[in-house]
Amino acid sequence: MPLAPGRLLLNPERVKTVPSCFDSWDVRFAPPPVLPPDYLLYMTSAWVSMNVLMVDEHRVVVEAGEIPLIEFLQDWGFEVLPVNFRNVIRFGGCFHCVTSDIRRRGDLQSYF
Incomplete structure (x- = not known):
């Protein structure tokens, strides 16, 4: 999951x-998700925790219960906006999947 220019979040599994x-990016591996093993998920895995939404290069929307991920991102310098979304993710997506850009500001850029 590219989070910002030069920053990449990966699933360690x-x-x-x-x-x-x-090679030139700051690449880090996400902490394990906190969903309990018996939490019913229909069309996704617990790693849906990584399905965050970048508001801009500094602010990120994260499921409020994912405290290790929130702390990880804060330590990485991001401003985290926690939002309760636990009951939605069981059906197959989180913030990135359930949003659709209709308008963006700024110039189109390539990071490679």
Whole structure:
């Protein structure tokens, strides 16, 4: 999950090697999700915790119960906006999946 220019968040269970195109990026692995093992998820995994929404290069919307991820992102320098969304994620998505950009400000940029 690219979070900001030069910052990449990876799932430690799914990504074992970082592609060389990210050599100059600050690449970090997300902490494990906090969903209990018996939490019913229909169309996703507990790693939906990484499905955050970047408001801009500094602010990120995160599920409010994901305290380790919130602290991780704050330590990385992001301003975290926690929002309760636990009952929605069981159906297959979190903030990034359930939003749709209709308008963006700024110039189109390539980070590679």
